[in-house]
Amino acid sequence: MQTTSAVQEQPIAKQGHPPGLYLLFFTEMWERFSYYGMRGLLMLYLSKTAIEGGLGIEAASASLIYGYFTGFVYLTPIIGGWLADKYIGQRRAILIGGLTMAVGQFFLFMQPALSSVPFFFGLPWPTVIGLLLLILGNGFFKPNISTIVGKLYQQGDPRRDAAFTIFYMGINTGAFIAPLVCGYLAEDMFATKTVVNGVEQVASYGFRYGFLAAGIGMLLGQLAFNLLGKKYLGEVGMYPEGQNEDKTIAKAPLTKEETDRMAVIFIITLFVVFFWAGFEQAGSSLTLYTDKYINREVAGFLIPTSWFQSVNAGFIVLLGAPVAALWVNLSRKGKDLSIPVKMGLGMVLLGIGFLFMVGAVLERGGDVADQTIKASILWLLATYFFHTIGELCLSPVGLSMVSRLSPPTLTSMLMGVWFLAPFVAQIAGGYIASYVEELGALKVFGLIAGFVILAGLILIAIAKKLFHMMHGRG
Secondary structure, X not given: OOOOOHHHHOOOOOOOOOOHXXXXXXXXXXXXXXXXXXXXXXXXXXXXXXXXXXXOOOHHHHHHHHHHHHHHHOOOHHHHHHHHHHHXXXXXXXXXXXXXXXXXXXXXXXXHHHOOOEEEOOXXXXXXXXHHHHHHHHHHHHHHHHHHHHXXXXXXXXXXXXXXXXXXXXXXXXXXXXXXXXXXXHHHHOOEXXXXXXXXXXXEOOHHHHHHHHHHHHHHHHHHHHHHHHHHHOOOOOOOHHHOOOHHHHHOOOOHHHHHHHHXXXXXXXHHHHHHHHHHHXXXXXXXXXXXXXXXXXXXXXXXXXXXXXXXXXXXXXXXXHHHHHHHHHHHOOOOOOHHHHHHXXXXXXXXXXXXXXXXXXXXXXXXXXXXXXXXXXXXXXHHHHHHHHHHHHHHHHHHHHHHHOOHHHHHHHHHHHOHHHHHHHHHHHHHHHOHHHHOHHHHHHXXXXXXXXXXXXXXXXXXXXXXXXXXXX
């Protein structure tokens, strides 16, 4: 029977990080290219009229569909993680998930040739199938590639937080490139344009070609992962923990320390719901607000709305390495912040970011409907900057936390539990976005800022108790 000891099975670099980390970086980069390329277009695709190449769904309903889709993307990882832990191993799960998502993207690309008749909540059946396959495939892929990153390091290795930040840069390299490429294909290269009152406008979008590019990106990542996995990962993640030679370990009851650590994962997951409900407004309410009310013209060039989905990812690519270095340096000096403090700080920073969107609304004179009155693009860029710093304090640290605190036989499943926070948050965020037109952007952005900052301060206040429950792994 095969063993699953990460330390024995994978090539270890004597200095720096194991080479397998960079293969996982590359694989995740292309998977995120696929997902964010599609996500950057989804809200526009749902809400633009049929004549414009979209589905013509009203903004409030489109926000709910967007919220439910992106929410269920984060529910299925708990199932995919459990199946990998018990039956198929992380590597096979990643293969299944990657191929399933690629097929989903190709269904979105083929939709006009298949059907345009509404089938489910105004969605044609090829779109429904495509989105379902993306949801299912992500469930197999997402928790398991993060788990393998953790398996590359022994418990107590100070490089682990930095490794997850580097891995997170791979996520955001793909997320940065995707809206630029897919947005350019949909809003420029394959779009039909017209001139109205001397201003060039898009008459019809080429959304399907953006989805095609997303599918091709997914296949590129899978090709690299499966061709190079044996060389750079060894046997790491090939077999489920239940097949470990030492059956007594797999069957032993959880200790008090293990249950305490698991409780910390669940508690922090509850807090993080507030963070993601605010953060994921980027793809819904912030996208719609940007499209209508932000001055997107720079030096005579009208920036495509979907390109703003790259701003957050671009900031992460620039700032990820300095933040990773900061954690390592603080750790070496014995001054590292605990995981709950880092994550509470991330939530506060996200809330501060939304205060800049309040400033954008106020610059326009409030919630006025006149789309000729625009707010400065600087408000939006400042919002994304603070959101990015907050995300770097929270998301990669959270991935590292789960790999630290989970019992070995439950790591992938608990990674799925971690993704329950964005599942709940995405759906809640969809409802929040659907009320922007009814309540007004000023009130919605202000309330988000207040709730997220308050939740972050509470998490910081209870950080000492949570740190104690981690029993030396915080």
